[in-house]
Amino acid sequence: MxxxxxxxxxxxxxxxxxxxxxxxxxxxxxxxxxxxxxxxxxxxxxxxxxxxxxxxxxxxxxxxxxxxxxxxxxxxxxxxxxxxxxxxxxxxxxxxxxxxxxxxxxxxxxxxxxxxxxxxxxxxxxxxxxxxxxxxxxxxxxxxxxxxxxxxxxxxxxxxxxxxxxxxxxxxxxxxxCPEEVTRIPIEEIATVPQTQAQNLITRLGNPEILTPRVAIPFELWAGLIQHGGWRKSLYQRRLGISEQWSVLEWLQSGVSQVAEAVGWGSLGLQLSSAGARSVDQSQPEMIISRQLAIAGQSYELLITPQGQPDTTVWRFELRNLSVGAAIPGGFKLRLLTEDLQPFPNNEDIALNAVEQLYVEVALEPGEGIVWEIEPLPENYDREILKF
Structure with missing residues (x-):
């Protein structure tokens, strides 16, 4: 007590x-x-x-x-x-x-x-x-x-x-x-900072000798930078001198970083059914990156799988319900955005009715970043920039 x-x-x-x-x-x-x-x-x-x-x-x-x-x-x-x-x-x-x-x-x-x-x-x-x-x-x-x-x-x-x-x-x-008391009043949206400018700001403000970075640049720029969870975390890590923590390629090779594990990311090793299974499908990945999510009271899993050969540039993002036999309800959306939150062709999958899975496949250049979003919003959601 x-x-x-x-x-x-x-x-x-x-x-x-x-x-x-x-x-x-x-x-x-x-x-x-x-x-x-x-x-x-x-x-x-x-x-x-x-x-x-x-x-x-x-x-x-x-x-x-x-x-x-x-x-x-x-x-x-x-x-x-x-x-x-x-x-x-x-x-x-x-x-x-x-x-x-x-x-x-x-x-x-x-x-x-x-x-x-x-x-x-x-x-x-x-x-x-x-x-x-x-x-x-x-x-x-x-x-x-x-x-x-x-x-x-x-x-x-x-x-x-x-x-x-x-x-x-x-x-x-x-x-x-007074449950209907008006506690908030509407305020103007903050514009997203262009990616190149954001990277320049993170480099500049990542110097820990700048004790109060929040007053070092105009508020609209500062707010546009830190309202993006991925950029806020990048700035924080830069100020602490921590190396890149969100590289999916690094996770596949060396294991998921502690920072990413703390928010729920992990890896799944696929067990091949027999010694000859590999010859059946040479593209079968040996490792999948996964994250468990709570959405609207149910448990889901977001999976990231490389498609094709190890040097592939195509990645599959897939959402599944973790309950045996349970579907993803109609109205759910899985969406991918560029690092600066811009859409691109075929970047989302929408469940018009209950479906077994939602997935989006995307071709990425080395070093490119992707932000994932799901509607309804998962519990504890904070934007992340996954690097490929």
Missing amino acids: TTVFTFANPTDLILEIPTATQNQADIQSQSFSNPTSRYQGYINELCLGAVLVWLQEDFTPQAKVWPTTTVLSSFWELVNGTPITLDATRFILIPSETIDLRELRVPQEWVDIPSWVGDYYLAVQVEADEGYVRIWGYCTHAQLKARGNYDASDRTYSLDADNIINDIGILAVARQL
């Missing part, structure tokens, strides 16, 4: 930081490129460990990190804040160690990137040495946009304490009594 302290402002919610979280935060702090990012990751980890338990106990056990815990470091390297989803509602935790509680400052990324926007923003004071966090208020996206002051120097929206709701106990009541 979450320990709730009884001192301080009676409307504040004070939660104990679990010991396991403190230990994890110390370990995770090595996953960053410089002291600034390391500190940012540390307080976000402490904040998340305390607040997520409270949300799961007091709101719903289904509360979880968005998009998935395994990629949080790639956010925290670049921007302060942690997103948590409760069904269709998104909370953005904004931690700080400051003792000045006169305003809430939210990085622009959580307010103006459509796919990152939250419904509720929680102001969290982290007392690392004392072992607790204090949630001292919250506001909605609509309130931030309507009443917040935008500071171009550090690209944050700030809201005075007078304009945020200080009694965190009101939050649960508001969600129950």
Whole structure:
């Protein structure tokens, strides 16, 4: 059970930081490129460990990190804040160690990137040495946009304490009594950055001596770069000096990378039925790359198979239902896009009715990148650039 302290402002919610979280935060702090990012990751980890338990106990056990815990470091390297989803509602935790509680400052990324926007923003004071966090208020996206002051120097929206709701106990009541409350207001879409420009930006901002890359280029460019999960992860890995982790050719030769394994990728070795089986079909691949996915409450598998000889340039992406005898429902889509999210001829397969499989075959040049998408969206989906 979450320990709730009884001192301080009676409307504040004070939660104990679990010991396991403190230990994890110390370990995770090595996953960053410089002291600034390391500190940012540390307080976000402490904040998340305390607040997520409270949300799961007091709101719903289904509360979880968005998009998935395994990629949080790639956010925290670049921007302060942690997103948590409760069904269709998104909370953005904004931690700080400051003792000045006169305003809430939210990085622009959580307010103006459509796919990152939250419904509720929680102001969290982290007392690392004392072992607790204090949630001292919250506001909605609509309130931030309507009443917040935008500071171009550090690209944050700030809201005075007078304009945020200080009694965190009101939050649960508001969600129950006013489920139709407008928490978000529409914002403009962010244009995708052209691929060549994105690669140049990743090279430039991948220098860890640039402590705050988020303010080093115009916001529209920055937002266009990091809203793409594949480019965000590439930038993070570049800043840490990590080599390419998403090469399917490397996976086939040396095994799936730890980074890819952490999000569910693995390899399947095909057992040939007899010594003579190879002569029946010389093109039979010996290894398939696979990833298990949860979609709409069921388990599926995405398979990537080289077609033809080992030096082939044709790859087959195939989606199957993992339940024996179960089909893929009508309406599902499997889609492939270029690295900068452009479609190409015959790039998707749509299930008009229930089908056994969806597949797309694509010819790729060496070094080319592909992004896969599935509708409905799989749980924990974060865009990836698979290199071939």
